[in-house]
Amino acid sequence: MQTLITTLGGLGLFLLGMVIMTDSLRTLAGGHLRGYLLRFTHSPLSGAITGAASTALLQSSSATTVTAVGLVASGMLRFREALGIIFGANIGTTITGWLVVLLGFKLQLGELALPIILCGTLLRLFGRHQFSMLGIFLAGFGLIFLGITYLQAGMSGLDHKIQLFTAMDEGWFSLLKLAGLGILFTIITQSSSAGVAATLTALYAGAIPFSHAAALIIGMDVGTTVTAALAAIGGSINSRRTGLSHVIYNLLTGIMALLLIWPFIWMWQGLFSENTILYPEIALVAFHSLFNTLGVILVLPFTQAFARLIIRLLPDQQSSFLQGLDTGLLSEPDIAITSAHRVIQQQFLRQLSTAQQLLTHVHNETGHRRMTDELTEIQLYLDKIHLEKHEGPQWQQLYALVHTLDHLQRLERRLQEQERIRGLSHRDELSHLAKQMQPLFSRLIELFQREEIQSADEHAQRLARNIRHAADQTRDDILALVASDKINVPVATGYLESLRWLERTTTHIARISHYLAATTD
Numbered sequence: 001m002q003t004l005i006t007t008l009g010g011l012g013l014f015l016l017g018m019v020i021m022t023d024s025l026r027t028l029a030g031g032h033l034r035g036y037l038l039r040f041t042h043s044p045l046s047g048a049i050t051g052a053a054s055t056a057l058l059q060s061s062s063a064t065t066v067t068a069v070g071l072v073a074s075g076m077l078r079f080r081e082a083l084g085i086i087f088g089a090n091i092g093t094t095i096t097g098w099l100v101v102l103l104g105f106k107l108q109l110g111e112l113a114l115p116i117i118l119c120g121t122l123l124r125l126f127g128r129h130q131f132s133m134l135g136i137f138l139a140g141f142g143l144i145f146l147g148i149t150y151l152q153a154g155m156s157g158l159d160h161k162i163q164l165f166t167a168m169d170e171g172w173f174s175l176l177k178l179a180g181l182g183i184l185f186t187i188i189t190q191s192s193s194a195g196v197a198a199t200l201t202a203l204y205a206g207a208i209p210f211s212h213a214a215a216l217i218i219g220m221d222v223g224t225t226v227t228a229a230l231a232a233i234g235g236s237i238n239s240r241r242t243g244l245s246h247v248i249y250n251l252l253t254g255i256m257a258l259l260l261i262w263p264f265i266w267m268w269q270g271l272f273s274e275n276t277i278l279y280p281e282i283a284l285v286a287f288h289s290l291f292n293t294l295g296v297i298l299v300l301p302f303t304q305a306f307a308r309l310i311i312r313l314l315p316d317q318q319s320s321f322l323q324g325l326d327t328g329l330l331s332e333p334d335i336a337i338t339s340a341h342r343v344i345q346q347q348f349l350r351q352l353s354t355a356q357q358l359l360t361h362v363h364n365e366t367g368h369r370r371m372t373d374e375l376t377e378i379q380l381y382l383d384k385i386h387l388e389k390h391e392g393p394q395w396q397q398l399y400a401l402v403h404t405l406d407h408l409q410r411l412e413r414r415l416q417e418q419e420r421i422r423g424l425s426h427r428d429e430l431s432h433l434a435k436q437m438q439p440l441f442s443r444l445i446e447l448f449q450r451e452e453i454q455s456a457d458e459h460a461q462r463l464a465r466n467i468r469h470a471a472d473q474t475r476d477d478i479l480a481l482v483a484s485d486k487i488n489v490p491v492a493t494g495y496l497e498s499l500r501w502l503e504r505t506t507t508h509i510a511r512i513s514h515y516l517a518a519t520t521d
Contacts, residue, residue, distance in 0.1 A: 010150025017143030022060045024137040044303040047084025055092025064089045070335030080307040090292045096193040097285035104148035116142035151201040175215040182219020195220040204281045222254040253295035325381040356441040359434045397519045404515040411508040423498030453520045460513035467506040
């Protein structure tokens with residue numbers, strides 16, 4: 001009983017250390033992960049390398065995957081390139097096994113775990129900013145190896161007591177059952193890293209044979225896709241496509257890995273000219289890295305075909321303008337804000353195009369209703385992003401987006417004021433102003449499409465100022481006509497309402513442009 005408690009306690013310490021270390025690394029990385037993925041991902045191959053490196057450094061495939069999904073949803077990255085990142089993340093996860101074997105088993109860092117935890121705690125208590133977060137990282141790092149120490153102590157006492165594995169033969173059916181156990185373990189613990197550490201420790205203690213350990217590891221790799229698939233349910237089309245990509249790719253890689261177990265054993269035995277597996281723990285992490293790397297190498301040439309398959313299996317049934325509003329991104333506020341910014345900018349471009357059409361007397365009532373519904377969806381999404389004022393740049397960006405959305409909704413109501421818009425054609429001065437606005441709108445749309453946001457903001461401010469100046473002069477002319485009894489008050493009121501429509505519309509456009517510029521990195 002004591003041995004079992006020691007083993008479970010060690011597993012718990014390992015899990016806690018992984019959570020603490022991963023969270024601190026993600027905080028230290030800040031918003032840089034998104035930039036690195038964008039900068040280094042130009043093809044599926046470069047995406048795979050970037051995905052592997054970022055996952056290895058952050059010790060979190062979910063952070064890498066969520067960021068990739070956010071970039072696809074916001075239109076910054078193509079789905080085909082994001083697949084490379086997702087494939088590469090599988091390679092990055094294998095670094096955990098190497099850390100356990102090389103630092104936990106060979107260097108016996110468990111003996112230094114308590115001093116490392118103490119140093120980390122002191123840094124957390126007395127350090128500032130990044131040093132404080134570095135202290136949390138060290139504490140998590142120490143907990144991992146303290147957990148490995150307890151796992152080793154527990155497993156060494158279970159080497160003759162594990163009946164489940166010793167009762168199994170090494171046939172294919174047994175390997176499939178063990179892979180199923182690996183999947184189940186990952187679903188329960190929500191961490192393949194913990195399963196890998198426990199399996200390595202059991203193998204190192206001689207509690208299970210190599211083939212059984214390999215099957216468990218394969219199952220744990222497949223088990224990570226269950227978590228991703230469940231997280232994608234109810235998410236955007238990009239989340240669901242990512243989840244399905246994970247499932248299909250890891251299932252295919254898992255089948256291949258099961259077929260590779262015996263060839264790998266024969267190769268390893270031939271390498272050392274022995275009838276038994278020497279250094280079984282090193283052999284297991286090597287096998288883990290091998291089948292994941294081989295899977296990526298085999299799938300990369302067919303990435304485009306793979307992407308087409310996923311898109312065909314999950315066709316898009318949602319408005320393309322709302323694809324970036326993925327609830328799965330809410331756990332990463334930086335990515336969620338970026339995606340929301342992109343969607344809002346696309347909606348603004350549509351409104352500008354609509355305003356330009358209205359100035360030429362083209363009206364689409366159905367389009368207005370759809371856009372109003374979409375703005376409501378954006379509002380509901382922004383309501384789900386929870387930040388505090390002290391969280392700095394992210395809070396400022398969210399604050400600016402809320403202002404942007406407010407002006408978008410007001411602008412949408414202006415675009416539905418048909419009587420005032422029609423009034424622009426009833427007097428030459430107003431018609432002339434409307435015609436002047438059309439090329440200015442075209443220029444503003446062009447600047448936003450070219451992502452020249454700051455220039456677009458400056459252009460929008462000039463547009464609003466020019467319209468205000470021209471409107472003041474036109475208003476004086478209309479009032480002078482009333483005073484000289486050339487037009488009556490009701491007619492003048494209609495003209496002034498149309499003039500006010502021009503002023504308010506350009507004011508909303510200027511404010512939206514200003515806030516969009518404020519949220520641009």
